[in-house]
Amino acid sequence: MLGVSGGDSMRIEFNVTGSGVLTETWANASESSVGTYQFAVIPEPGTAMLLVGGLLALVGVRRKLTA
C-alpha cells in the first residue's frame, strides 16, 4: 500500500542494477529531474450523462401521472 489517494502526487524513479549490468539505467536520467505523477481521480458523470438521467426521470414521472 502506498498510502495515497486520487489527486495526490508522487515522484517516481526507475533504476536497473544487478548481475550482468555494466551500465545502470536511470529514468529519469537525473535525480534532480525526477518526474511527478499525479494520481487520477474517479471520473465524475459528465453533464450530458446527468442531462439524460434527468430527462429519463422526468419521463418516468410523466408516465406515472398519466397512468
Added chain:
Amino acid sequence: MKIWTWALAFMIGAMVARADLIGSYKTIIMDGSLSGFDAGDLMYGDADISDGDPAGSTYQNIYLANDATYLYIGLQTKDSGGGDIMNAYTRNIYMDTDMDSGTGFNSGWMFGGYDNLVQYGAGGGVYSSYSHVGPDRRTGAGISRARLYLASAAQTLSWPFR
C-alpha cells in the same frame, strides 16, 4: 503590466506544484502487453532515460496509469528479452509518495526521500517491496507484493496504492 504585477504572477506560478504526468483513470488488463497504455500515459520517454548496458536492461518507454485501487506501470525495454524476469537484472522502482525529500530512503547518494521501493528480478530471485518511513532513511520493512505479468519485451505491474 507593472513590475509588481509580473512579480506576483511569477510567485503564484512558482507556488503551484505541477505534475509531469496527470494520470489517466483506467484499468489495465494484466496480460503482459502494453496495449492498455497510450501516448498520454507516457511518464518517461527515450530522451528522459539514460541508456544502460547491455541494451536489454534499458527502458525504451515507461507508462503509468491508475484506477481506484491500483497503480499500473508499463515498462517497455530495449532489445529482445529485456523484460524477461529470468534475466539477471534487478529492477528498482523508487516512489516518494509524501513528496518530502526529508523522509524516506536515502542511501547517502540518493536524496529524493523515496518512501517505497519495489525491487524484483535477479533471475526471479528478488521479488520484494519496502516501505521506508521516519527519520531513519536506511532501513525498511517489507509491506506487500506487487502483481507482475511479464512478457519478453515488456512488463506490466499493478500496485495497490490506497
